[in-house]
Amino acid sequence: MSLPHPLLYPLASAAQLAQTPCRADGIPAWLEEDLRAEGCRLIQSAGILLGAPQVVMATAQVLFQRFWYVTSMREFSVSQIAMGALYLASKLEEHIARMRDIINIFDLLLSRLRYSLAHPTAPPESFKYSPMSYYSNEYYTYKDELVIAEMQLLKRLAFNVQVQLPYNTMVNYLNVLGLGRVEGIAQKAWGFLNDALQTPAYAVYPFPTIACAAIHLAAREASVCLPEPPEHEPWWELFDADLEDMEQVCGWVLRLYRRQDEEERELVQNLLLGGRREVRQWLDEVEPKAST
Incomplete structure (x- = not known):
């Protein structure tokens, strides 16, 4: 059987598989996989709220997964790259989502996650979301992060962003x-x-x-x-x-279907919310313990 042109599904090299950038920075394999999965779930949830077709969400998740074979989570935040991947995928699949809508939905999802961590026993319906102002510093910070994330995805994937779904x-x-x-x-x-x-x-x-x-x-x-x-x-x-x-x-x-330890899940969610700063801080705390 003849396979399609290899550019339709660029794959990680043997060297990238043997030592991902995350593992080279000291992030354990299990934690990297959990953060990847959490980022993809974030993309899926955001896509559903946006009303995006499944092909957009799938393309975004594939681009998101590829990115971590060329870059470490110590350099970029998982949530920011997830946001950039969804925005880029919406363009690639010609179902363009407004930047403002993506920002508001990611802020909603991350705020809800932050609330659930701070109030683990509170019922989900107790969460109340207050949208940020269009002219707030927080909004413009999100906007800068989204633009940078999209640019880095294109740059580090060498503009090879074709995705073939099975x-x-x-x-x-x-x-x-x-x-x-x-x-x-x-x-x-x-x-x-x-x-x-x-x-x-x-x-x-x-x-x-x-x-x-x-x-x-x-x-x-x-x-x-x-x-x-x-x-x-x-x-x-x-x-x-x-x-x-x-x-x-x-x-x-x-x-993915295994029962996740509560401490492990809380760590993954905190690293997702804290971004690269939280990942760096966690690595700085873990590395001295590992050396002893």
Whole structure:
């Protein structure tokens, strides 16, 4: 099977996978993955409130994930890059969101998260949001951060911001396997593709591998046996996928469903809210302990 032009899905190099900029700065792998996932959830929530189509939110999450293979969270704030990725994706997918709307929605989401951390036992409906003034210093700070984030995404990704999503490919694969009409399989696989956006999968593996991993997870959950071709070779080889790569994608997706420790979750949320300053402060506190 001939694959599309490689520019359609630029992937991280072996060196970037072995040592991401975040890990080079001392951020543990589990924390980097959790912050990536939290940033993607922020993009998804903001996109839903904006009324953006799923393709915009998916493209933004892929760009967001790619960014952290060339830059450390010690240099840029997760929430700011998430905001810039959503704004850039809205332009790429020709569903442009107003800068002011993105800023207000991110401020709303971050304010709500800040409130929930300060009042862990308070019911969600007790949160009251007060929009910032259009002429406030806070608004112009947000605006500067959004412009810088978009510029840095373009610069550090070398303007290679094409994104190829695997949704249509996954549906075609199901039809080839004779599972296109099996109840629930396509919906489950579609859901796993959405969940995989919160992982580094789209920045590491080509989309045929991600599509096969989603089918594999959906078939297991629905207890459906995947058919074998006449040659009795593994079905994924029909689509130029590798089992080890598929299992890595499946592992990342399944990790999202684990029960997260409360302390760990609070740390991730505080680092998300505090941005690069909070990340630097945390690293400065952790490094002396590690050395002893």
